[in-house]
Amino acid sequence: MKKILLISSISVLALTGILFGCKKVEKGFISDYMYYSPNPLIATQGNVTNSNALELDGTTGPVKVKLLAIRNADTGQPAPEMTKEFTIKQFLGQITSADSTVALVNKKIVLKPALPLEISEIGGRISLSQATAFVSTGNYVIDVEVSNIKGTRQILNACRIQLLPKTYFALDAGPFVTTSDPDAETGFSDRVNLPVTVTYDNKGPNKIRFLFLDKNGVAFDPSAGQVITRGDRGNFSQMNPYFPVVRTTTALEWEFIDLPNGFPIKDGNNGTGNYYRIPARFTVENRNANPVFFGFKALSAGSYTVTIQIPGITKKP
Structure with a gap:
C-alpha cells in the first residue's frame, strides 16, 4: 500500500512540474514611470531645440513613441497650431568650404514646409523647429503613447514646453x-x-x-x-x-x-x-x-x- 501511495505522489509532482513548465514566459518589460528630461523643455521662437530621448526607466527597447495631444498648459485648450505646417527656410545639405560664395550657399537653402513640433517615433525625442516663429509664446504640455514588445503605456502631461519670445x-x-x-x-x-x-x-x-x-x-x-x-x-x-x-x-x-x-x-x-x-x-x-x-x-x-x-x-x- 505504501508503495502505491509513493508512486501516486511522484506522479502528482511530475504532472505539476509539467503544468508549470508549460506556463507561457512573458517577454519584455514596460515601466509606468518613463519621463522626459529636462522638463520643462525651454525653447525660443524660430530656433531649433531638441530634447533628450525619453527616459525609459528599464523599459525593454526598442520603443515606439507617438504624440497623442498637445495643449496650452495654462488654459488646457488644444494647441493645433503646434502641429500645423508652415513654410520655413531649410538647408538642403551641409555648408562646406567648397561653398565659398553667396550664390553657392544659397543653392543649399530652400523653402520647405515644417511642423513646429515633432516627436521622434524611435526614442521619443521632442524636436522644435524654426516654424515655432509662427506660433504663440507660452507654456505647452504634451501627452504621448509608448509601446514595445510588452505592451503600451500612455504618459499624460509627459513634458512641459516653455516657448519664449524670439531672440534676434x-x-x-x-x-x-x-x-x-x-x-x-x-x-x-x-x-x-x-x-x-x-x-x-x-x-x-x-x-x-x-x-x-x-x-x-x-x-x-x-x-x-x-x-x-x-x-x-x-x-x-x-x-x-x-x-x-x-x-x-x-x-x-x-x-x-x-x-x-x-x-x-x-x-x-x-x-x-x-x-x-x-x-x-x-x-x-x-x-x-x-x-x-x-x-x-x-x-x-x-x-x-x-x-x-x-x-x-x-x-x-
Missing part, C-alpha cells in the same frame, strides 16, 4: 579685455569684464557693425588703423568669407547672409572668438587694448550694431 541675436557670456605692452605680445594685464551691447534694426539692410569705444564713449577709427586683428587669432572676417570687411571712421562692417540657423555658421581660428586690438599709440595710457568676445550670431535679417566699450582706456585726441 546670440552673444556668449564673459567678454573680456586685457592690456599689453606697446607693439609687443608681452606685459599682459589681468582680464577685465568687457561691456558689449547689441542693437538690432529689423528694417535695415543685412549688415553687422562692430563699434569700438573708449571709456568715455569716443569711437576708435578702424579706417585709420585704430582697430586691428591680432595675428592669426580668430576674428569675424574668418567667420564671414562671403563679404569683405569695410573699415569706416567709426566701425568695422560686413554684409551677411540670412541663414536658417543664424549667421555665421563657420568658425574662425578660435572657434567663435573675436580677438581685436587697439594699438598703444592711439591710447593716452600707451597700452595696447585687447578686447575679446565670443559667440556673436545674427539670427534674423536686418542690421546689427555690436558696441564694445573698453574700460580704463582713453583715445588720444
Whole structure:
C-alpha cells in the first residue's frame, strides 16, 4: 500500500512540474514611470531645440513613441497650431568650404514646409523647429503613447514646453579685455569684464557693425588703423568669407547672409572668438587694448550694431 501511495505522489509532482513548465514566459518589460528630461523643455521662437530621448526607466527597447495631444498648459485648450505646417527656410545639405560664395550657399537653402513640433517615433525625442516663429509664446504640455514588445503605456502631461519670445541675436557670456605692452605680445594685464551691447534694426539692410569705444564713449577709427586683428587669432572676417570687411571712421562692417540657423555658421581660428586690438599709440595710457568676445550670431535679417566699450582706456585726441 505504501508503495502505491509513493508512486501516486511522484506522479502528482511530475504532472505539476509539467503544468508549470508549460506556463507561457512573458517577454519584455514596460515601466509606468518613463519621463522626459529636462522638463520643462525651454525653447525660443524660430530656433531649433531638441530634447533628450525619453527616459525609459528599464523599459525593454526598442520603443515606439507617438504624440497623442498637445495643449496650452495654462488654459488646457488644444494647441493645433503646434502641429500645423508652415513654410520655413531649410538647408538642403551641409555648408562646406567648397561653398565659398553667396550664390553657392544659397543653392543649399530652400523653402520647405515644417511642423513646429515633432516627436521622434524611435526614442521619443521632442524636436522644435524654426516654424515655432509662427506660433504663440507660452507654456505647452504634451501627452504621448509608448509601446514595445510588452505592451503600451500612455504618459499624460509627459513634458512641459516653455516657448519664449524670439531672440534676434546670440552673444556668449564673459567678454573680456586685457592690456599689453606697446607693439609687443608681452606685459599682459589681468582680464577685465568687457561691456558689449547689441542693437538690432529689423528694417535695415543685412549688415553687422562692430563699434569700438573708449571709456568715455569716443569711437576708435578702424579706417585709420585704430582697430586691428591680432595675428592669426580668430576674428569675424574668418567667420564671414562671403563679404569683405569695410573699415569706416567709426566701425568695422560686413554684409551677411540670412541663414536658417543664424549667421555665421563657420568658425574662425578660435572657434567663435573675436580677438581685436587697439594699438598703444592711439591710447593716452600707451597700452595696447585687447578686447575679446565670443559667440556673436545674427539670427534674423536686418542690421546689427555690436558696441564694445573698453574700460580704463582713453583715445588720444
